[in-house]
Ligand code: FES
């Protein structure tokens with residue numbers, strides 16, 4: 001939070017069929033539909049989130065991610081960061097309030113990896129879903145499927161991970177929590193896991209020739225048992241699986257990967273490393289990438305590296 | 310919540326899928342996409358990715374036969390290609406016996 005960026009705010013995901021996508025994110029994963037707009041977009045939240053929504057689904061004839069946004073602490077900070085981006089040589093686009101329902105103005109920019117990011121300061125807060133603001137119960141009854149607790153991070157593939165990492169560190173105040181470097185003397189950064197708080201990552205990048213590719217959006221669960229239960233639900237619904245349940249070396253999370261009905265990868269995970277600003281980045285070398293990604297198998301499946309939307 | 314229990318009692322019609330230059334084909338039910346049918350038959354003529362029409366790994370050309378398709382990402386199936394039978398195996402459902410040819414994945 002060094003420069004006032006607080007947390008991931010939302011991600012807009014392109015889907016080929018809206019109804020199928022809503023069944024995936026709501027019936028299977030347990031998000032809650034909060035609203036729709038006149039562009040046909042559907043707004044979803046996970047139950048512990050205080051803002052009105054964190055995932056926006058948009059029907060399109062191409063899968064992938066439109067943009068990911070971070071919430072900053074105030075409108076003043078939004079202005080400051082906008083200027084810092086411009087001074088750094090990054091082109092920004094201003095989106096008016098309510099272009100996304102109940103969201104304040106947003107400042108959009110494109111990272112060297114080709115992904116669109118946004119900063120915003122205001123969004124309607126509806127509070128945690130299904131429990132009272134005062135004297136809250138432990139959790140709400142009536143959650144569906146995996147009952148994910150929050151939208152946690154995205155992993156994105158594109159070129160120039162070192163440049164993108166510098167931008168996020170120097171302009172937006174992210175810390176490099178974990179990283180993958182080449183084992184040679186150049187120690188080139190090819191994987192970058194960036195955080196604005198104590199989480200292991202709020203956004204991550206892996207070096208890839210083609211710009212703007214979406215690897216996954218990830219959602220948090222409390223326990224390993226919840227991850228196993230998610231795996232059962234994936235089988236019960238014949239949802240395409242990628243890999244898991246397993247553990248990541250990087251971030252140390254316990255995880256499972258699967259696909260939405262448009263081929264966008266989803267992750268649910270539990271546990272994992274924490275980060276303080278005085279921590280050295282946790283470092284893995286590219287020759288150990290198998291173990292870094294899939295700690296038990298210790299080999300990368302081709303799909304992890306090349307199946308993107 | 311939808312699960313698969315309902316599928317047990319209604320056998321969908323099934324069709325024979327021939328693969329060019331392969332000795333063995335596989336059977337595909339009308340309610341199961343071609344890629345998943347191939348996986349269930351333990352075969353690997355076509356690359357398997359997201360199984361949802363998003364990644365472009367499973368491009369094939371259907372040389373013969375009828376099928377129904379769901380929407381396919383225009384990043385991987387270009388205008389004019391469906392007319393030549395170029396499709397994503399994970400988005401089509403056989404409506405007759407088919408002859409298919411695996412294609413290289415698109416990037
Ligand atoms: S497997 Fe990804 S498009 Fe078919």
Ligand SMILES: [Fe+2]
Pocket residue numbers: 153154155216218267
């Ligand atoms: Fe992840």
